[in-house]
Amino acid sequence: MRRAARRFLCALLIVPVLGCAQGWRRSAGTVSLVGTRPVLHQQEGARGAAKRVFFTVPEGWRWCRRPDGILLTREGPFLQQIFVERFTFDRPPVDFAWYLPPAAALDSARQWPLRTAKYLEQPLTQGMSPVELAGKIAEGRRNNPGVEAFELREVAAAEVAGRQGFRGEVSFRLDPTGFDEPLLYAHDWPSFAVQGRKTPYREEYVGFELDGWIYLFSYTAARRHYFDRDAGTFQAFLTSLRLDTR
Amino acid sequence: MKRLRFPARCLLALVLAFTGCAQPYLSDASLRGRGDALPSQLLAPPMLTVYEQAFTERAFPKEAWSREASETVQRAFLDEAAARGLAVEAIEGAPREADDMADLFAMVDLSLRRHAWRSSPEAFAPNLSGYSLGPAVEWPQGQKADAVWWIGGANLIPTTGTAAAETVGCMLALAATAFLAPIPPPIVPKVELRAALADRTGAILFYCVIGPGDLSAAEEPFTGGNAPRGSTPSQDLRNPATARLAARAILERYRKAVTP
Numbered sequence: 425m426r427r428a429a430r431r432f433l434c435a436l437l438i439v440p441v442l443g444c445a446q447g448w449r450r451s452a453g454t455v456s457l458v459g460t461r462p463v464l465h466q467q468e469g470a471r472g473a474a475k476r477v478f479f480t481v482p483e484g485w486r487w488c489r490r491p492d493g494i495l496l497t498r499e500g501p502f503l504q505q506i507f508v509e510r511f512t513f514d515r516p517p518v519d520f521a522w523y524l525p526p527a528a529a530l531d532s533a534r535q536w537p538l539r540t541a542k543y544l545e546q547p548l549t550q551g552m553s554p555v556e557l558a559g560k561i562a563e564g565r566r567n568n569p570g571v572e573a574f575e576l577r578e579v580a581a582a583e584v585a586g587r588q589g590f591r592g593e594v595s596f597r598l599d600p601t602g603f604d605e606p607l608l609y610a611h612d613w614p615s616f617a618v619q620g621r622k623t624p625y626r627e628e629y630v631g632f633e634l635d636g637w638i639y640l641f642s643y644t645a646a647r648r649h650y651f652d653r654d655a656g657t658f659q660a661f662l663t664s665l666r667l668d669t670r
Numbered sequence: 671m672k673r674l675r676f677p678a679r680c681l682l683a684l685v686l687a688f689t690g691c692a693q694p695y696l697s698d699a700s701l702r703g704r705g706d707a708l709p710s711q712l713l714a715p716p717m718l719t720v721y722e723q724a725f726t727e728r729a730f731p732k733e734a735w736s737r738e739a740s741e742t743v744q745r746a747f748l749d750e751a752a753a754r755g756l757a758v759e760a761i762e763g764a765p766r767e768a769d770d771m772a773d774l775f776a777m778v779d780l781s782l783r784r785h786a787w788r789s790s791p792e793a794f795a796p797n798l799s800g801y802s803l804g805p806a807v808e809w810p811q812g813q814k815a816d817a818v819w820w821i822g823g824a825n826l827i828p829t830t831g832t833a834a835a836e837t838v839g840c841m842l843a844l845a846a847t848a849f850l851a852p853i854p855p856p857i858v859p860k861v862e863l864r865a866a867l868a869d870r871t872g873a874i875l876f877y878c879v880i881g882p883g884d885l886s887a888a889e890e891p892f893t894g895g896n897a898p899r900g901s902t903p904s905q906d907l908r909n910p911a912t913a914r915l916a917a918r919a920i921l922e923r924y925r926k927a928v929t930p
Contacts, residue, residue, distance in 0.1 A: 447792055486794060499800045500781030531792060532784050620719065620731075621776035648774045649804030649872065 472635035554590035589632030703930035
């Protein structure tokens with residue numbers, strides 16, 4: 425009985441330490457969003473696999489994996505972030521309300537409220553022009569429950585990672601009261617206690633469509649000070665993008 | 671000295687692994703010995719949210735309580751600063767630039783608390799490098815300022831039922847600890863204040879987090895002002911005595927940061 429109790433207590437120590445090790449990573453260099461097996465696209469009735477995407481983590485930045493993509497940041501996702509994601513035209517969006525334990529090690533990655541696929545204006549159809557796709561993504565941002573004072577600044581065709589794609593730019597304010605978030609969980613503070621301020625953000629996103637998948641790379645930062653400061657980092661990040669087309 | 675039993679040693683190791691050493695404040699290295707170089711300081715309106723803590727572990731923000739707590743903390747901070755010989759003035763009016771900076775401070779505060787404060791499970795590095803409110807183009811109404819104080823935080827006021835439930839929970843946890851295994855009492859911390867000092871470029875020079883334990887420590891006798899003594903401090907920031915203790919805790923940490 426004592427041996428079992430000791431093992432249990434040791435597990436209580438080891439699991440949180442391992443969990444923290446799975447949180448934000450600091451490794452510089454090349455990281456990739458792995459490819460997938462072919463999935464059936466209902467619209468076309470054909471199968472398409474997502475390709476592996478390689479990119480270089482900017483110096484001094486950290487990153488973590490979420491079920492819907494890879495999030496990179498320097499001072500925290502609520503100040504600036506680059507998000508790498510992809511989704512199909514017709515697949516149900518990933519809902520990761522329950523993230524990998526322990527949640528505390530990646531609270532801010534989970535709590536960043538904007539979700540692309542979940543709030544996209546449907547339907548998306550294959551054969552849409554890049555500018556139309558950019559417009560749909562912008563409308564999806566507007567649909568996010570925590571977004572206020574939304575403004576569409578620009579949508580245009582653009583070359584991304586050597587492919588014909590799109591770019592867009594939007595601005596908005598985050599309203600913390602719009603989130604579906606429990607205010608208290610055990611022994612911790614209200615998770616989004618920002619004193620009712622609605623911080624203004626700017627976002628620039630680029631992407632392209634390939635084999636029924638939309639690849640999206642977005643840079644979101646607080647409008648004051650941070651967006652301009654790290655805009656160059658995002659441009660350098662885009663030049664590091666490589667797609668594994670095998 | 672009595673050796674700790676194995677379960678107690680494990681619990682102690684667990685606590686140390688998560689909390690690390692006490693971290694009273696974060697400060698920029700340039701601040702040490704520079705207290706005189708920031709002679710005139712402004713205080714932005716404190717941004718506090720007061721919640722009513724319900725029995726179901728949910729909290730409901732109260733706007734009127736929040737306004738009252740913010741005003742009380744502002745008065746207490748200015749009084750405490752004056753007692754310590756610091757020239758701190760409140761920002762006059764509601765200038766747009768201050769409003770803009772306050773919007774950004776909400777997220778800088780959130781990020782510092784999550785990613786720079788050592789006890790946070792997702793801390794990156796315990797320093798202030800990179801955190802900024804952006805340079806102020808002009809200070810409100812021509813006020814001179816070498817630096818601006820920004821204060822944010824939250825305060826939970828439990829309902830009577832919740833307070834009773836927490837008391838019962840504490841007693842049960844104590845009993846379980848005595849006879850079974852260590853169990854933490856089911857009490858949510860009631861107050862947390864976070865203060866930052868930013869210079870004219872917007873760079874954060876100083877940051878600290880004040881919790882319930884810091885309010886008790888701030889009760890130590892002080893030679894200036896009306897120091898409440900000998901009583902258990904309440905954790906309601908609408909109480910002027912509590913607000914004064916919180917201001918004292920912040921400025922005491924600042925004094926240590928600037929002392930050469």
